[in-house]
Amino acid sequence: MNSESRHLLLLLILTFHALSASGQPRLKRFLSRADSMLTARYYRASHDSTYIVRPEGKLTLKLRGNLSGNSLHAKGTIDGIRARTDLSTSHKATISIGAAYRGISLSYSINPAKLAGFYKDYELNFAFYSGRFCIDASYQRSLSLSGDMTVGEDAFRLERNEADMKVLNVTAYYVFNHRRYSVSAAYNQSYIQRRSAGSWLAGLSYQGGSIETSDDWKNQHPDDYTVRITVGHLGIGGGYGYNLVLGKRWLFNLTFLPTVVVYNRNKMTIDGESQHAGRMRFNMLFNERAAIVYNISPRYFAGASLVMTNSLFDDKHVIVNQNKWLARAFVGMRLWK
Numbered sequence: 606m607n608s609e610s611r612h613l614l615l616l617l618i619l620t621f622h623a624l625s626a627s628g629q630p631r632l633k634r635f636l637s638r639a640d641s642m643l644t645a646r647y648y649r650a651s652h653d654s655t656y657i658v659r660p661e662g663k664l665t666l667k668l669r670g671n672l673s674g675n676s677l678h679a680k681g682t683i684d685g686i687r688a689r690t691d692l693s694t695s696h697k698a699t700i701s702i703g704a705a706y707r708g709i710s711l712s713y714s715i716n717p718a719k720l721a722g723f724y725k726d727y728e729l730n731f732a733f734y735s736g737r738f739c740i741d742a743s744y745q746r747s748l749s750l751s752g753d754m755t756v757g758e759d760a761f762r763l764e765r766n767e768a769d770m771k772v773l774n775v776t777a778y779y780v781f782n783h784r785r786y787s788v789s790a791a792y793n794q795s796y797i798q799r800r801s802a803g804s805w806l807a808g809l810s811y812q813g814g815s816i817e818t819s820d821d822w823k824n825q826h827p828d829d830y831t832v833r834i835t836v837g838h839l840g841i842g843g844g845y846g847y848n849l850v851l852g853k854r855w856l857f858n859l860t861f862l863p864t865v866v867v868y869n870r871n872k873m874t875i876d877g878e879s880q881h882a883g884r885m886r887f888n889m890l891f892n893e894r895a896a897i898v899y900n901i902s903p904r905y906f907a908g909a910s911l912v913m914t915n916s917l918f919d920d921k922h923v924i925v926n927q928n929k930w931l932a933r934a935f936v937g938m939r940l941w942k
Contacts (some may be wrong), residue, residue: 651736656785656800662904662939665705665794669935671714673697673728675745675772677816678926679834688832688875692752692763692816694745694770697728705795725749730931734793736783741892741912742775743929750816754832756875763818767825770816774914774929776892778808778844778862786848791858791896792910794937798856803847810864810890812916812927813837833874836925838916840864840890853900856908860894871918871925891915907936 676693703712726747733740750768754761780786782804790798817833842864849857866888891914898908913930 651784652787652796653784656798656802657787657790658797658799660794660797660939663706664940665710665937666940667703667705667712667794667935667937669701669703669712669933671697671699671701671931671933673929673931675747675770675929676927677750677770677834680924686757686875687755688757689755690752690763690816690832690834692750692754692768692770694726694747695749695751695765697726705793710793710795732792734789734795736787737780738777739780739788740775740777743773743914743931745770745772745929747772756832766821768816768818770814772814772927772929773811775811776808776862776914777810778806780846781805781807786846788846788860791848791856791898792894794898794906794908797900798848798850801848801850803845806844806846806860806862808842808844808862808864808892810840810842810862810892810914811838812840812890812914813870831875834925835870835872835874836916836918836927837868837870838866838888838890838918839868840866840888842890844892846894856896856898856900858894858896858898860892862892864890864892866890866918869918887917887919889917891917903939905936905938907934909934 674694674696676691678691680687680689682688697716699714699716701712701714703710705711726745726749728743728745731740731742747770748766748768750763750770751765752763754763780788782802785800785802786804787796787798790796813836815833815835818831842862844860844862846858846860846862851857869888893913893915894911896908896910898906900906910933911930913928915929916925916927918925
């Protein structure tokens with residue numbers, strides 16, 4: 606089932622409750638049947654219930670505060686000219702409200718700084734957690750990059766709107782001990798971890814994008830260098846995740862998934878002169894995650910999480926290091942009826 610059909614089904618089911626008192630028996634029967642099918646799917650046993658259980662509530666509401674950032678460090682030598690950049694984006698702060706019905710969720714984020722006209726970057730995050738397979742992806746388009754650049758003996762200060770960055774990060778991994786270890790319990794609360802358990806993970810990571818001096822930079826600094834850095838890393842590896850359950854209320858998760866880069870297309874261009882990455886020496890993508898969940902009662906819960914993606918690429922021509930992170934704090938409640 607694709608995302609659009611899931612969203613439509615969710616809206617239909619929620620509409621059922623609003624129309625339950627109306628005189629439309631056919632629609633009520635149809636939505637009741639759809640609700641029964643979704644409920645059966647939700648409680649389908651594919652896990653060890655002594656370790657993992659589904660929440661009893663049909664509808665989960667969640668309020669979440671989000672803070673994210675990105676930094677990039679690169680250096681290289683082209684035709685004897687040594688270049689270095691140390692840049693970071695403005696931190697993005699949003700507030701999101703969401704609803705999940707039987708494991709299918711929708712959310713809407715509000716960025717106060719963007720509404721006030723102070724923040725013009727764009728970021729999209731996607732997460733899919735099933736028992737066996739999990740995917741985390743993010744795309745960011747940023748004009749808020751700022752920092753220091755050095756080309757030869759010349760040093761520059763890059764201000765906002767003088768560089769354009771586009772970055773895509775994707776991490777997919779397989780959970781071997783999916784019957785006893787739940788990623789969802791820590792990161793979207795569609796499961797509850799009852800006993801401590803961990804699992805080995807097999808993963809695939811991709812990080813790609815570009816950063817270049819913008820038209821504003823060229824107009825304001827017509828006699829200075831123009832720089833473009835293109836990165837593309839594909840990594841394969843494995844790691845481990847663990848859910849620690851303390852008492853009946855606390856859940857702590859730590860996940861570490863390093864991958865070795867097996868393909869790269871890194872390149873640095875200065876004033877039209879390009880240098881591609883050469884033979885790989887040490888090239889890694891790191892994916893780290895941490896979460897805390899506190900079950901205040903069977904109905905209410907709260908917590909926080911941190912997701913990070915880091916790259917370390919090093920050869921004799923181009924060295925690139927990028928760090929992307931997303932921190933969240935949340936409170937939620939489950940409705941039984």
